[in-house]
């Protein structure tokens with residue numbers, strides 16, 4: 436076991452490999468992906484509310500679209516951000532929906548404190564089970580994950596368009612894409628051995644408690660080492676919220692290696708445009724609270740050279756909750772005259788544990 440690595444025992448049935456060596460502020464850190472679970476706390480809302488790069492885009496779209504209209508804010512959060520911003524932008528009325536009880540209570544207090552009870556109607560519950568009358572003209576929803584569709588945006592916004600918006604109603608964001616490139620996990624972590632960052636334990640506990648068992652959570656990388664991306668990148672999930680929107684899709688792409696290195700999986704990250712003509716926010720390159728997600732493929736690193744190719748199939752299916760996606764990757768790496776194939780399924784929830792060797796290292800049996 437390398438120095439500075441600790442095995443911490445989580446309450447929920449696995450020991451978690453944590454790298455507790457001191458980190459510099461911008462060092463890559465691995466956490467579980469968490470936006471797709473109802474485990475938000477005040478700290479997470481603070482991080483979102485202070486993400487100015489993200490907020491400026493939503494604000495600009497609402498300034499453009501909200502004037503004199505009724506705006507529906509799905510997943511308003513504790514800070515009722517987009518409903519309040521819509522009113523500030525001249526909306527006639529805003530309807531805010533929030534599924535988490537504690538968050539909804541905090542949102543209700545904030546609306547009262549701000550004297551906005553007549554301008555904002557707060558509805559508790561999941562948008563797919565709520566109705567609004569009359570319907571809204573604009574829907575704003577920041578339910579975008581680090582893998583763009585992971586929080587269920589395709590189902591939520593498809594349903595909102597069909598049931599909650601007037602014909603011709605507009606959705607913000609306009610479009611999100613998840614891109615993928617070939618990497619190795621240790622390179623993404625700046626050369627450190629794969630392990631969770633110190634803050635990961637409470638999050639893993641909350642996610643595993645919610646799930647009822649430990650499972651192979653998605654691996655979220657904050658501030659990945661961008662030099663780890665050694666191939667071209669391609670879109671593997673496309674969400675056109677004002678156009679053809681599918682909750683299940685499959686993309687086949689070829690990633691061409693551009694620099695010598697090692698590959699054991701792919702790094703994915705999100706790009707988002709809130710309005711049609713804007714340069715998208717890029718979660719890998721821009722300063723934002725959205726992170727990247729690493730998907731493992733090969734059991735160990737494979738050396739690659741420029742011109743080698745990773746053929747990647749990326750299939751999105753809905754999990755058994757009918758809302759959150761499962762992602763299924765199949766890959767063939769053509770390197771050094773040989774072809775190596777691998778498959779990996781990343782499920783939103785359930786009891787699949789140790790489906791890939793990397794999880795046997797990160798989440799050890801007790």
Ligand SMILES: C[S@@+](CC[C@H](N)C(=O)[O-])C[C@H]1O[C@@H](n2cnc3c(N)ncnc32)[C@H](O)[C@@H]1O
Nearest residue numbers: 483510511512532533534535560561562577591
């Ligand atoms: C990423 S946070 C965004 C919070 C806030 N809107 C912001 O942008 O800072 C997503 C919020 O949406 C809520 N949520 C997700 N899906 C929802 C749905 N279908 N209906 C109602 N609330 C939802 C979550 O509980 C969470 O509070």
